Amino acid sequence: MSSTLNTTPATAPADIDTMRHSVNRLLGPDAQPPGGETLAILQSLLRGHMQLLIPEVEQAAWQRDKEDVPRYCALACVGEARGRLRAVARPGEHGALAYARRLARSLAALCDHHEALAGVVMCLACDQPLRDGEDTLPYDHVSPSGSALRAGRIHTRCAHTVRRH
Template sequence: MQRTSRPRTPEARDPRPLDAETMRDTARRLLAEDAEPPSPEELETLTLALRGHMMLLVPVVEDAARGLPEDSVPRACARACIGEARMRLGLAPGGNLPAGIAHAMRLARSVNALCDHLENLGGEHP
């Protein structure tokens, strides 16, 4: 898969900080041990929110990773996470509630992982 967009320049970045606390809270709604299964309507809202969080996080984590040496382990790990997040963004949820919940849970794990990588890379502090 080829990227057609250019890396964002510092001038093109959105100056507003990410609200990682809200992102992690959204993920926690599905991943907490005591999480109640969402209704179909709530699942749709959570899935859309998680996708939006991922779309905001991916380029920011990518920018943070780009500043590390090519052979850096943290850079390689972040890039693998970015690749998995992009793959998950391209998938559609299943046709029933359990499949939709499983899909949303995978998105939630990607949101958490992207936030973790951003913190570890010293980028914006979620």
């Protein structure tokens, strides 16, 4: 039996929110390590998400200028993600969990590149997309020397939350 990667773009746009939810099940701040059948199902889900997203990221990257740094980074991420899909988990539950976490990190990176190439603007406080119609505020994280380290926008609801960098 031969295993091949899906290299054709999905017909519907990628559901990045669902993909990020899957990633957070393994890498989120409150994530509890799944085991047994749940881990196998989650691993399969992550692989499926990656197989859908890889062609979309790759296609978006190829449309960018040859000298574009985000293009170069996205294509490197695609290569890394394909390598993760070809790899196999080490024996045992610890090996399966480590492999699933590697898949989750690759999927998270693919989601980031997908959004960056699509021009999605992220909230600098909560790392969630800023959608049309949401209330936002300008944000400058200023260094002691006076220059802005990160400038952008945040959700109004995030204005009074504390984020540890």
